Amino acid sequence: MSPRLRHLTTLENLPRETIERLLDRAEALRDACAHGTRKLNVLAGRTVLNLFFEPSTRTRTSFELAARRLGADVINFDIGFSSTSKGEELFDTLHTLEAMHLDAIIVRHKHSGTPDELVHHAMSGVSVINAGDGNRAHPTQGLLDALTIRQHRPDFENLTVVICGDIKHSRVARSDIHAFSALGVKRIRLCGPATLMPAVEEFPHCQHYDDFDAAIEGADAVITLRLQKERMASTDLPDEAAYFTRYGLDQRRLALAAKGCLVMHPGPINRGIEIATEVADGAQSRILEQVGNGVFVRMAVLNEVLAR
């Protein structure tokens, strides 16, 4: 059995077995919830702290719910988001929190690598969970996306998955690629404007597309990414309407995919920019399932790193 995780900062290089264990546990929690279990007690007496240097009410709330449903206490450590806490100042904060006997720190930070720096500098048994760092990783998002796909298309080896949008700056895309690759997906197609695509060397096993129509053909799942509006300027597209024409997921494009292709988005969605309203709200949309799975995946991760 792969060793128990003490931290979760990235999915990169995680064994398939570990990822599958987390997905299995998330599924078991989902089943328990469906049968009426609202709250478990496995983390009673443990304290989890949200250390968000970037605001994200949705993700913070998902982690808070996950921790509470396992019986843990949750502290929201409200640092000013204007603070660019790093270096010694950040580590002093870490050590202060450790001295208060916290069990886990859930961190979001705009600088890639901050969660690993916390792991490296930690002096106690505290667990660090990455809730998104820079462009680098958002591992619980990668897990929840994998769980959502597995629920409907468990045969990963034979899947074609498309990720479309600003992949270059997307920690979601990176964690998705790591999760899907580890689970055996052979055809991962990346699509977006040239200036928003990662270097080919970064993901040599993925196929790069500029044409969304070509990318989506026969796909089993398509993940559209949220466009940060300030990124528009770096493309050669004149406006959001032009972006939607080239990279938006509408009904016509979805019809090019395999029958029943899963429509996914990490949220919050920009309707009419990266996804059409009728697709976001349509029968193939798994967007709200993703949100629901997010809580179960985070419960699984907290349980993994904190269980005695």
Added chain:
Amino acid sequence: MSPRLRHLTTLENLPRETIERLLDRAEALRDACAHGTRKLNVLAGRTVLNLFFEPSTRTRTSFELAARRLGADVINFDIGFSSTSKGEELFDTLHTLEAMHLDAIIVRHKHSGTPDELVHHAMSGVSVINAGDGNRAHPTQGLLDALTIRQHRPDFENLTVVICGDIKHSRVARSDIHAFSALGVKRIRLCGPATLMPAVEEFPHCQHYDDFDAAIEGADAVITLRLQKERMASTDLPDEAAYFTRYGLDQRRLALAAKGCLVMHPGPINRGIEIATEVADGAQSRILEQVGNGVFVRMAVLNEVLAR
């Protein structure tokens, strides 16, 4: 028996029986608390979320206390108050929260009707409780005011109640009128500057007054409303002192009311504007009883909508 409420967005058109059931339950909770019960367990495992698009620490805290004393978990979803979340964006937030398996959403929003829109768009069994929407309704305030009056003057049919101030823009006044009317109060007198009075057609069964001395004569309860200072400009009154002279509740005016007339205010009070300090702090003031009743009424409402 009137059917159990699943949501509470307004008191308008609620049956008297439903309102009385909520008041009876609030009273039972108050009695239990007086006998030492600090916390119940009836909502253990349920999660309640505060979704406040307008800041209101007092009301949010009252709901948070109410939910916790019933054993529920409470999440404060800290949306930026600058956000004018509405339409699709608001419903996407709603659906995201529903996907996280929340049991109740307590919403405050500056737009009248937002809580009903949430009810209309909800896709799960989530309960929506209105904590104040625009000028329209603040149903738990209406209930707590009714409870406060009932405690001292249970004979609603024979009461004279005065509401004084900016009634036109007051969700408190509207919910009070709905509650008192349903409970059988026959003499509801509304008083305020002409530009801050509602249209006569809105409450044809209420008596309209411009002269506070005339309105308060023989009254059993008087509710003074907080003056939003920016409203002053729309009156023909030169300043706050002039407002106080015409519409402030002082000892002289209170002496015109019935003996033991209840003095009420939804808080926070503006001393020397709508109420004199000696009246706010005087023997007839029920202002702090209102605050205490607020917690019990909110417990009763949460219990009503969430009990299995």
Added chain:
Amino acid sequence: MSPRLRHLTTLENLPRETIERLLDRAEALRDACAHGTRKLNVLAGRTVLNLFFEPSTRTRTSFELAARRLGADVINFDIGFSSTSKGEELFDTLHTLEAMHLDAIIVRHKHSGTPDELVHHAMSGVSVINAGDGNRAHPTQGLLDALTIRQHRPDFENLTVVICGDIKHSRVARSDIHAFSALGVKRIRLCGPATLMPAVEEFPHCQHYDDFDAAIEGADAVITLRLQKERMASTDLPDEAAYFTRYGLDQRRLALAAKGCLVMHPGPINRGIEIATEVADGAQSRILEQVGNGVFVRMAVLNEVLAR
């Protein structure tokens, strides 16, 4: 036995016996925690509210953890920090909170004396705990500093303790002096730039120093205070480097102290201003022990004021 405290606003004039009882209880809680006890239930059903008019995430979090580990519910009452709530407005807030049946209010305010004003105006059995008021008192900091010293140097009568920095404006220094004096410390040395020193009359039993080398000679514990950078201007020191040269604690100076001298700081530290990095992170540093003791001391205080 000294009477049980109902409030804690200052350590000034507290009997030695009371302080020792609190330290003993904090130590017992620390021992229980070291043996695996994560959460007690002694304050189940009680509600503690953080009323912070100055932001302090660290102190607020320490109190929140302390209260939760005793089983209490904690409400963070998020008043805007721009508000200069005082006088009637402050007392109306107090009375509103009391009407909601809170058990304890933990208050931080920039005006010295605010916690005592709350005690004076309270109308219920609510307990008030000072989390720092102006320049006056920060009693739980005084207790945690005393606990940290006692752990290593229990023989208070024979200790030499140095406090260095902006003592004039420091509530930490004042509460430290009160705690150490009550516990029998005979040699308390105060050191700092002339403009940042208290009047000699305020602490006639303390020795005043301008020369840190002289002050630290033979000391058993040295507490360096955080320099509020805006205070620099009132000194005759040209910049932070000059401050460090005169009043910073570095290895050379620490070598002048007694062997094993405890290095303490209330945090957060300014490295290279009041303390050198190698000293802050060195073997003699007790800074993180102070943080850990902070939680246990606050548990002891909450237990003292709230136990039935």
